[in-house]
Amino acid sequence: MFGSRRSGVVRRLWRSRCPKPGGESSQNVDQDLQSGLKLATHSLFKRLRDEQLELLARALDARGTDDRMGCVPFPRSELRIGKQHYWPQVLTCKLFRWPDLKHLHQLKRLCVCDCFWRMSEDHGTTCCNPYHFSRLCEPETPPPPYSKLLPGNNRKNIDDRFEHGTADEHRANGPTNNTHDVWAEFSASPCSARDGHWCSVAYWEYRTRVGRLYAVREPSVGVFCDLARGTGFCLGQLHADNRHELVRRTRGKIGGGVLLSKEWDGVWAYNRSDHPVFVNSPTLGHPGSRTSSVHKVLPGYSVKAFDYGKAWALQRAAGSDYPEGPCDPNSISISFAKGWGPCYSRQFVTACPCWLEVLLNHN
Numbered sequence: 224m225f226g227s228r229r230s231g232v233v234r235r236l237w238r239s240r241c242p243k244p245g246g247e248s249s250q251n252v253d254q255d256l257q258s259g260l261k262l263a264t265h266s267l268f269k270r271l272r273d274e275q276l277e278l279l280a281r282a283l284d285a286r287g288t289d290d291r292m293g294c295v296p297f298p299r300s301e302l303r304i305g306k307q308h309y310w311p312q313v314l315t316c317k318l319f320r321w322p323d324l325k326h327l328h329q330l331k332r333l334c335v336c337d338c339f340w341r342m343s344e345d346h347g348t349t350c351c352n353p354y355h356f357s358r359l360c361e362p363e364t365p366p367p368p369y370s371k372l373l374p375g376n377n378r379k380n381i382d383d384r385f386e387h388g389t390a391d392e393h394r395a396n397g398p399t400n401n402t403h404d405v406w407a408e409f410s411a412s413p414c415s416a417r418d419g420h421w422c423s424v425a426y427w428e429y430r431t432r433v434g435r436l437y438a439v440r441e442p443s444v445g446v447f448c449d450l451a452r453g454t455g456f457c458l459g460q461l462h463a464d465n466r467h468e469l470v471r472r473t474r475g476k477i478g479g480g481v482l483l484s485k486e487w488d489g490v491w492a493y494n495r496s497d498h499p500v501f502v503n504s505p506t507l508g509h510p511g512s513r514t515s516s517v518h519k520v521l522p523g524y525s526v527k528a529f530d531y532g533k534a535w536a537l538q539r540a541a542g543s544d545y546p547e548g549p550c551d552p553n554s555i556s557i558s559f560a561k562g563w564g565p566c567y568s569r570q571f572v573t574a575c576p577c578w579l580e581v582l583l584n585h586n
Contacts, residue, residue: 360526447480
């Protein structure tokens, strides 16, 4: 009886795998499965206990809509099939979310994962719940030349320490002495964030703010319209008179919205809706520019919406000339489904039907 139940869960997991990715021939995909991926997956399933398999199946059914969905722990070691090596979290993310995923550094662990805060990797385990990870958003253009703003001795420190690596890697290593001042000035630990709000979120429809400012005291907050078991700022509860038809249609696309998290290196935005979101902040564009670039973040991807290290470097370099007024150096703009900027018909975020203003509090 127990064997048949386990077999049923395994079959259920296999049925949940992603379809063949576009652009690849079915023959190549089948060869990939036969030459390691399928064997590695079977090896993973065999090493998971019955309750872990059930938890993984429930996580796939929820599709990231339940913030309380737990981790699926697994020994922190590679699965070796012949000459091929698979990290368990890469394997499940590739199988159930992103068939084109290739490397561990393309992933970022989300703050909803218990392992994110406990850093249980140091204790020999990791999480293989694919909805506890996101894809890292790659820059659409070459990064701006922050190095030109800095003295020669400081240039390499800023570029090397803040341009590369995932948040997990930085958290595991901890801040070095050279970055301690940046960390202390622009960020606080997740625990101290509870003492006061670290940001306020305003929801706008075109040029009209709807509802009050939402003060965020927890290390992370979900901003959504329709999320089965979501917690945070629910835009679906905000009502406005005489909404424009385009606003109504755009609100219908917000769905799971975005997850904002305050981490030691900056503020991260994860798109958990089914449509793109567009993100802009002073640290995402060219230094000193009031029209910094707008990043398109696809569903399932994360972007570092605000970088503490770059903000610190820009402020130190610009001094009293640091932009103020209409260009708030400590704010993030996020629009849902509709982009703005030079590449779009909308030149300003206030022309977007539904958007967020995230006001960071560094006091």
